[in-house]
Structures are given as C-alpha cells and as structure tokens.
Amino acid sequence: MRKTSLDMVYELARQDERVVFIGSDLGAGTLDEFRDEMPDRFFMEGVTEQNIIGMAAGLAMEGFIPYVNTIATFLTRRCYEQVAVDLCLHNLPVRLIANGGGLVYAPLGPTHLAIEDLAIMRALPNMTVVAPSDKEEMARFIPQTLDLPGPVYIRLAKGGDPVVSQAELGFAVGKAILMRPVGRVLLLATGVMTNRALIAAESLAKAGIDCGVLHAHTVKPLDEAQILDLAGKVDGIVTLEEHTLVGGLGSAVNDLLNDKIGRSAPSLLRLGIPDRFPDKYGSQDDLLGYYGLQPEAITESVRDFVGRIG
C-alpha cells in the first residue's frame, strides 16, 4: 500500500508541476526516480517533523500540493500543532501519507503505534481523514487527492493486505461503500478492518445472522447520509476499527446516531482498542487478536450483541 501510494505520487508529480514530495528520514532508495527526475520538487528533510509541516504549508501557500510522508505516529503526535495551525487553520492542500497506521508497528512497541491518529486528526476543522482497505483502493484514491480542498490525512496499512475493494464499486472521498447488503446488523468498518468484517459477516451468515458491511474509508467527512439511511434498516450497528475506542470511527458513529436519531437509533457496539497503551509486541495480527479484532472474535462479539438486543 505504501509503495502503491508513493509510486502514484511520483506519477502525479510527472503529470502535474504542483506536486512536491517531502519525506523525513525514509528508507534508503525511497522514490529515487522522483529525486533523479524532478530534484527541485523532491525533499528529504531529516527527522524534523515540525519543520516539515510548516515547510509544506509555505509551499502550499504558493500553489504547490505537497505530499508528506513519514511514520503515522510522528506525522500526527509529533507535529500536531503545526498540523492544526499551519495546515488546518490555513486550510492548505497538504497530503499527509502516514505509514503504519494502527498496530502495524506492533513489534516496535507503543512509541510507534498510531492508534489515536484518526481521533486527533478528525478533531481538526478542515481535515479530511481517509483509511483505504488495500492497495487497489489506494490506487483509486490517490489521484483524487490532487484536487481535494484542504489538508488530507491518509492512513496506510501494513502492505500486502488482502484486496477486498472492488473497482466496480468505485471510490469517492466521503462516500462509504456498501460491500455487503444489510441484514439485521450492519458492520461498519474502516481501513483493513473491512476485510475482517467481510470474513466475520460470512461466518455470521452461516449461523443465520445476516450482516451488511459498510466500508467507511473516509472517517471524516463521515458519510452521514448513507449511515443514517442504513441505520433505519437494521436492529444493530457494530463499528470496527484498528484504533482506540476514544474518538475514532465508533465515536463518530455514536455521535451521529445520538444527534440525528436519538432514542430510536439501532443499538450500537463499538469494537476497537481499549483506552490503554498496548502492553504486548508480536505482529499486527497478534495484537488485533489480543484486542478481539480478528474475524473469529468479531463473530463472537456480534453473536453476543445480537443475543443482547433480542
């Protein structure tokens, strides 16, 4: 997914002189072709995330479209004030390509995990927040970033993730994709959790519980119209995110249902990471399993949920 997105930034830069790339201290060889072909629009500025965001803002003020790439947690926590003030307050078209969203860097521990990135990016006015499910969806999305207004946060997954997106379903920022028609329950997921939602929905169907799957690749702006429409057709909604339960997709959906429907809203179950720093290492899959976010555990949680809502 990272390779796809960076390759596409290179292609965009070849076609559009407004595109510039800024990395921090990325792996040797990253985008060498870009650097060799367009050296005046390629920047590798070292471990200076605060400076990089301000610099991107300055370039964007002058008509450029900077694509900034580094590890998700350093692109969010480390330079949060610069993202808020330099990018969001000025509403500038800077694209933040965040490597390793969620639990991807599991073996490296909590300093490298971006599990509150969606929440803190979503909290900023003017920011668009997108978490594609796989590299093919990323390929459909990146070209659209050229002309989106304002800053965009792009959460990358590990890479090599199963391709579940479908070209025929298209891709439009802010428009969630219904991957499986709704039954009694709607599974509402973002990023790589959509794959796990689809697998869980398959097992649940075999157990007689029909679940729709809505892929909310865009966490902000949330596709409120579609979610509210589907909410009127189901008894329960289960949100799935590789993210803390504080302030992410589940919180956004909870707010929406509460504010727009109120007491007659379907029951909601939010599945995600509890409000504490991860205390284990291993792999991304290991940690997703630890937090009950792999298909089997999701299936069990949804069964219990359906049992509770009657």
Add this chain to the structure above:
Amino acid sequence: MLREAAVASRPWLVSPPLDSRSLALRRLIVRGLEGGGRGHLGSAFSLVEMLRVLYDDILRYDPQQPKWAQRDRFILSKGHGCLGLYAILADKGFFGAEHLDKFCHFDGMLGGHPEASKIPGVEASTGALGHGLSIGLGQALAARIQKRDSRVVVIMGDGEINEGSVWEAALCAGKHKLGNLTAIVDYNKLQSYDRTSIVQDLEPLTDKWRSFGFAVHEVDGHDVLALRALLKSLPFESNKPSCIISHTVKGKGIAVAEGNPEWHHKSKISAKELADLYAELEG
C-alpha cells in the same frame, strides 16, 4: 568609562531619538491598544523601526493587490507583536486605520494574533510560536522552484526561539542555502517571565545562527539609518540564508514600559495611562 567602553563595542546600546514617523506609528499602536483595551504593547514597540524600514524601503508589495505573486513575503512569526504589524499595514493602506479601534472586538477584523484569512497583507496566521520560519522557508523554496525573485523575511521574538521547531527550520534553511530568506530576531532581551538570560539564555546567539549556516549581522533595531543600510545589503551572502540579530528595547519609546516585563502584555489600562502614552509619543 565603563559605559563608554560598552557603547563603543556595542553601539546599539545608544539609539538615536525616535523621529516623527516612528512616533506616529507608535501612536497607531496605542490606538489599537485603546480600541481593544489590551495588547502586547512592549512586544509591538520593539518592532516598529524594523517594520518601518522593511515596508518603507525594502519589501516589494502592492497594498491594492495583497496577493500579487511577485511580492516579497513578510511573516511576523512572533504574532503577539501584531499591533506593530497592523500599524504599518494600516499606514501603508492595506486597510483603514479605523480597524484598530475594533482591535480584539467580537466583530473586529484585527485579533490578538494576526490571521491570514482575514487581514489583507498578513501572509501567515501566527501566534503559536516557532512556526513562521518553517513556513517562510517553504515560501522561499517555492520562489526558487518557480524562479521568482521574491524574498521572504521572518521576524521572530527572542523568547520564541526557545522553540525547538525554530532550530529544525534553521537546519533546513541552512541546508538549502536559501539566499532569499532572512530571519530577524527581535532581541529585546525580555520574555514574559523575566530576562531571556535568566529564563533560557540564548547566548552566544550570533554563533548559533552562524553555525546553522546563516550569514549573520547585528544591528541596533531602533536605528533607522543603520537598519536601512543593513537591510539594503541583503542577502549578506548569496548562497546562505541571512540572519539579523536586532538589538531592541521592549516597550521602546515609553519610559515606564522600556525594559519592563509588566508591559509585555497589558490587559487593564486606565484612561490616565492612555493619555500619558499619547503625551509621551507627541511628535
């Protein structure tokens, strides 16, 4: 004798008296202070001569076309000194001076920190410290890529450069040899709490900037002739960003405010104090 020796080695210790233009700009600042009933007066007064020379003699701009692509860019990174910027922008006709009367008002255009989206002539919204140099170097890089001869000038406060982000930006500007970028430090030696030498000592300051790849000069930040001569010689070296350590006096021009931390920010100001300010700035 000690004093004379000190002045000989550091001539900015004795600035020439303020002329009528410097006094008039300070009266505009007091007008804003009066309008808002508050303001960072000391922080604005230390800036006046720098802003005046930049806008009178150095920067290329058109108040009728604030977004003219060929303009030079000026960023007041120490956004809390905004009354100084508002005074010179009003003086130059970017907007009417009557806006100063509604400084910080609910429906005023001019807030307690400058905002680019609201105010003609303001390039960047500042106030959170340590942002302006990075934004400015982005603009300087943009000018280089676009082959424009626009220059970028960023004024920072001395307290502001406590921020680590400033030194990230300094590293980056030095690396890119941005001859079209000038960083000015308003070195009035006082930050909010106390003297900079006590809160977070910046010395040796010129050595610091020089070691980051800047060509550095020091100047008396209230000496209009010296400032003009120095700024006209920019860039100091064609393949280096320039840095000016501008020795200033916080609250310059008002005896009670000069070097007095209590005048860093004023939120309660009496009619008597205002009258005294105007009286002292008669010219």
